[in-house]
Amino acid sequence: MLGAVFVLWAAATITFFAVRAVPGDPAETIIGGPGSQAGEEALAAARAEYGLDLPLWEQYLRYLGGLLSGDLGTSYALRAPVTEVIGEQLPGTLALALTALLLGWALALLLVRQAARGGRVSRVLGTIMEVTAAALPHFWLGAVLILVFATTLGWLPSVSTPDLPGLILPALTLAIPLAGFLGQVMRESADDALASTFALSARARGESPAGLFWRHVLRHAVLPAASLSGWAFGTLISGAVIVETLFARPGLGRTLFLAVQGRDVPVVTGTVLVVALAYVLITFAGDLLEMLVDPRRRRV
Amino acid sequence: MSDSHGQRSRPPEEAPEAPPADMRLPTGPNRATETGRDGALPAWRRMLRRIRLVELASAVILLLFVAAAVAPGLLAPGSPLAVNPVDAFQPPSWAHPFGTDESGRDVYTRVVHGARPSLLIGVAATAIGLVLALVLGAAAGLGPRWLDFTAGRVTEVFFAFPGILLALLLIALTGPSPVVATIAVGLSVAPGYARIIGGEFRRVRQAGYVEAAVLLGHGWWRRFTGHILPNALGSVFVLATLGLGQTIVWASALSFLGLGTPPPAAEWGAMLAAGRTYLEVAPWLTIAPGTAIVLAATAATLLGRSLEQRVRES
Amino acid sequence: TGTGSEAEGPVEGGTLVYASGDAEPTCLDPHVGGNYPQALVATQYLEQLTALDENREPVPWLAESWELAEDGLALDVTVRDDVTFTDGTPLTSEAVAANIAHLQDPETGSSTGYLALEKVEDVEEVDERTARIHLSEPDSALLENLAMPWLAIQSPAALERGMEENCAAPVGTGPFTVSEWNRQESIVLERNEEYTSPDPAAENTGPARLERIEWRFIPEAATRYSALASGEVHVIDNAQPDAISRAAEDDAIAHIDAPRPGASNRIELNAGQAPFDDDRVRTAFIRAAAVDEGIESLFFGTAERSYSALSSIERHVHADPAPFGTDLEEAAALLDEAGWTAGDDGVRTKDGERLTLRFPVSTNQSIPAEISLFEQIQAAVAEAGFDVQIQQLDLASWYEALAKNEYELVSAPYTRTGPDVLRVLYHSDGIEPAPSGYFANHAQLDDPQLDELLDEAARTEDETERGQLYRQAQEIILGGHYILPLYDQQNHFLHRAGLHGVRTLAVSTPTFVDAWLED
């Protein structure tokens, strides 16, 4: 709990100062974006309104004070409370990231399962598939998926829509590379489990290869990957920047990207805070899963 | 210290005082093969026989890439930057095996010359990520409680940052360059690696053989380098070989956002990002560098895994 | 079958889906800031006092008529009496005064509109319908400028609401009203049923035929085109060259090429510092930079080479290919003469300095084809010994690089109505950065004779005389090798062939007053 608060605080602080350290005047963002031709008066007015004329440490303290009362500040560019901006964008991104996470897991399991059942050739093929999947850039994969499933086949919309069909392509775009990575991570432990004496016991008990996989190997394979859920979520957010752009999906990733580009400090820090919070929650869920699977972790 | 000494006295194939026949256990792995079907072959042929096709193929591919990185001019004598607008968007042909790009540059030449910067990004970013992760992971997985706690928090803060944000901030701070992209990508993959490595350390440190080393009075460092690291390294290895492809691709995502390796450098990620504009009119623009990335990563992974398996099974 | 073939005439109703590739505006009120994406969408719900006819002469729109004082220091604008804003406020002279005041208020943070009203001192409400604009100096560009969406007339009552509300839903007199804004996704525009003020070129006199416009933001060009091709959207802007060439083969898709007014798309050479303070080096650069073939192949024949500082649609445009011929040998000779000697790695040096040209490129402003063209120029001039360093930057960093004078080459679009844009871009006043660091004279052209010509032109109401002055000015700019014109600022729209009646207005933004959809 305390750890989580620390993480949130540190993330917000680092972001706050980092964005401020970046060249570019936030006041310009406030009055019409970088390169605005506004006069000194306009800039001064904007600075005063957002407290940018105060010393940095005072701005920081004010920001922290705001945080404590649940106020993430006001976006420079959007002129709306950050909580509102994020509140609008979060559900879409969460839906996307979680769908992709689940899909990625499912695909990874399929890959591992496939490799666990076959001989060496299929293992090599599996590895190739996994590495290939892990090395597919989101922007390329997404474009190809659009080309195939939207433009050519017309099965799915190319522009993301709020309904399920609109979610499929973006989620797949995120899930496939993730699956490749998870699959590779799982493979290692899956191999060890397959070669173990308890697997022999299970086989000697009459367990089928499939049963062996689902009842024994899977648990061992899932462990290292489960501990990665939080991190996977993080990469999904990074990936969301690209996927949301590609599929014209409203969401946090794009908000973040645009905010960094516009030096919109409150939105960047706010988004980081939310992502950090989501990370903490998902890691917690991943740890729970891990503990569920592996009682050895419970004691530590 | 005892290593040089150890090399000499290793496989006791011809032990001076062979144990009495009735004490002998089933013979070592080499012996039967020798007397068996391979018996007549010279040693090097026997070595070759054991090399698996996968290993061979992977090694050949990697060698090619390394050759391309070291001496690109040998494989592709032309200049990767030579534009020729008249020749733009040529599909693959004998003159241009991988076609030409939007400025009429030869894609084959660019892919070959791209090996060095791309592999450098891949290797360096992965190395940055891994080293950081090893430090964090070791602290978290092995250190005393307070260090575990601190490292754990640091990792988490790291994690909580979407990797792309780190990259964007860094680039905004210093301007885009391959070095910054490499560092940014390295930093953003580090937390994931740290997590895996930390978990692996935690698993290994509870192992019986680590206890055995404690019993021998070995200090932390010796236990770490002798047992914990090598045994945790399996997964690190996987990460490293995977990282090669992944980091190149992450860097290309920065190029997609217009923040990667500055044009017109022939770097695979940047080529991918630039070529995606013409996905439909000139698919070869992305297929060629994409295949290069995948091949390099796959070959590294397959070879690495295969070698690792050998070490484990020998 | 069915209704609404071209022959049968317009159909009522329907929802048009527009996909914009531009960045989503952060404020829908184009007074605030003032960039092109704002103009695009604001055209649908806001209108201006003047419009431009096919000769780009100002003609009445919301202003019924105007009269310039003898001394050119006051302009009486009379607004129409039959127009009300969509919040019910009637259009009066007070509205004109309130809008100009709003634009000039520093709190608004207007940049484009603010600059256009530089010479306006104050607005007097002569009567209910007549506003008298007092000027500090005669301003021949004012009526042209009033046609820009960034100076659109909004309901004074709505402006009172404060910035946040006004940004979310500005109130004007346009054919549509803002009904919903789902950030990062779409803006929903509903038909204004009481619409009475179509622009002078409109064929439709009443409310728009379309019931609703869904204004979507689809930043990725390929996705945008894919959505158009599959019929998910009806219009896309920022159509990329390859998409346009493909669309030409598709009967279901039509193309509108509407170059933006103002400046042409050009590379500016920073003459304010070495090495481009030397005319010979600039000339050498231009001699070495071959662009024609690149434009042909990269733009698939959709862009035409420009030899002018002004957009080809502007009045008084002067194009001259003569200064832009290419000749590598001449380039080499010029550089030799200027003291730049060839180095070992092909890059010339002088006093130990390499002939390095920093070229910051904003990824938000340059499309991939354009960046590729820059790369080709980079390769071409390398032959002559120039070392061009293209730096791709985000917009803020890009402005930062300019403000710090860390560039030798730059390509900056500038959209505005009328040739007065030359004054903004090449008057020596434009070298001095505004407090925000912004300055428009990137070529850092500091020529008193040019300044005089541009100032004079801005004061001159007589079109012929004005034309003369601008021509002379352009001759200086082109002849001095300060810029390398490439093509008009590209502004292509693709739309489903089933959509009819799309036109563009003063700054080449599309209007859908006349538009209708076959069903």
Place this chain on the structure above:
Amino acid sequence: MSRDSDLLVDVRDLHVSFRGVPAVRGVSLQVSPGEVVALVGESGSGKSVTARALLGLAGGTVSGTSSGVDVRAARLRVAGVNVLADATRADGTVPDAASAGRRPGSHGNGDLGRSTGPAREREPSRLRRVLHGVTETRGAQLERRLRDLRGNRVGLVAQDPFAGLDPLRPVGREIADALRLHTGLDAGARRQRVVELLTRAGVPEPELRAGQRPGELSGGLRQRVLIAAAIAAEPDLLIADEPTTALDATVQAGILKLLASFADEGRGVLLISHDLAVVAQLANRILVMREGQVVEEGPATRVVSAPGHSYTRMLLDAVPAERPRRAAPEQPAPGVTVPGPDAVAPDSGEPAPGEPPLLRARDIHVSFRLPGGRRLQAVEGVSAELRRGSSLGIVGESGSGKSTFARVLLGLQRPDSGTMELAGEAWVPGPESRRRSRRRRIAAVPQDPFGALDPRWTVGKTLADAAGARSEVPALLRRVRLTEEIAARRPRNLSPGQRQRVAIARALAQRPELLIADEPLSSLDVSIQAQVLDLLDELRAELGLSLILVSHDLGVVRAVTDDVMVMRDGRIVEHGPTEEIFSHPGEPYTKALVAAAPRLRG
């Protein structure tokens, strides 16, 4: 004997090799219903591989991971099922023409299971595997038939109790799996049956244990869980590979009774053990294996009373209980350990009167948390003292806290309370840094040697690391009766007995003053046990080595230790000089223990 078709196991000329290295060389073996057949023999002689081959699992687990295994036989039928074709398939092996030529075809009984054109048959299967990565349809059918065999008609108790259970699953689930696979019981019934089975296998508190994971159970408990899982589906044939190595005498007796009752019900038992006493008690027939071959076979009584082969004779002679205590008790008088202050110290010269004992543990308490928050008191107020040069045995039922106590002494388990001193200096509790410099004075042989060997290190490296010099490795290996060739191997490729000897060699390598050995001999055949025991005696004599020995094998304890401590439920129930306790056990529990110890004769 009964007709061939009735045989539960019918194996003729079985050969198994790993990557060309033969492990089993021409074994023939029959088991009839109602019969207990024992496989005894040297460690590493191929007993376990033979047993696994009966289930088509010679190479270990599933296809793909165990390539390089070659199984061939003239006949391999188990419970009426021809395992052979399946065995080859399930292992993913495809015999190649070259090695087929070397197949010893000495048995000309015309039932050459795999020689009837296997190459023709298997070619497509490989092709398909390449294409689909799945076993071909026919192979799948056979695999299904084999699966019905495994667990249902044949139960296997795998050898290593420490690795035989999935560390991530409650042990009750493993047993329930066997029921799920082979009976129609519903979940509730299965749960109930699991408890019954655990009870039958002698597991106390079965409900609680069923919910625990292997890591929370002592070695003996795990072994009983494995037995329970093997008998769950009431198989016709039970293959028990060293089923009692981790069990104390009383529990062992119970298990042996269980096996006997199994045979009485008309089922077959194939028992693998190095404990000749156990074998003699139970088996009808004994096969003695050595280097992959059967060197002697015959009725149990005959083999035990009149061994034909020299190796068998050697085995019998080596049984510790049959030897006089202390084969060569040159000088050492028993160094009394039990807190009798007047005890005389042994060999290492007269200790100075005030010299503290080598080891003194006082009032050690250790507890573990159980699922559900309860605490288990694993060690409860145990004290012990050990004089330099003397030896202490710890016996007691499985789960009584012996290993835990030993781990406390080693400074590996932090006690809840209590202290231990090493030669008068504080040892436990305290930071590890304070122990480090003295670590080499105490060596340990852990109960789970496999887990204690770094899988990546060769045996040679492990030993050299402990000894500090590579040059000592060959000598160390010889001392524990391993060939030098073992030095180049990794633990994974050793049989349990080989691993255990490596663990012993490592402990000796550090030249300790005190050796704490937890079941060091459990996987060793008696001949090697005897040699190792002799070695320990030797070291005690030469170097004044002190010894704490945890063992179930009362014979061994009696042979080696001066004093003995009997533990039960974490407490000491009795302690005193070994001979005294064994000949006149005071407590009823000790009495039962001593009485239950199997004897070779009588």
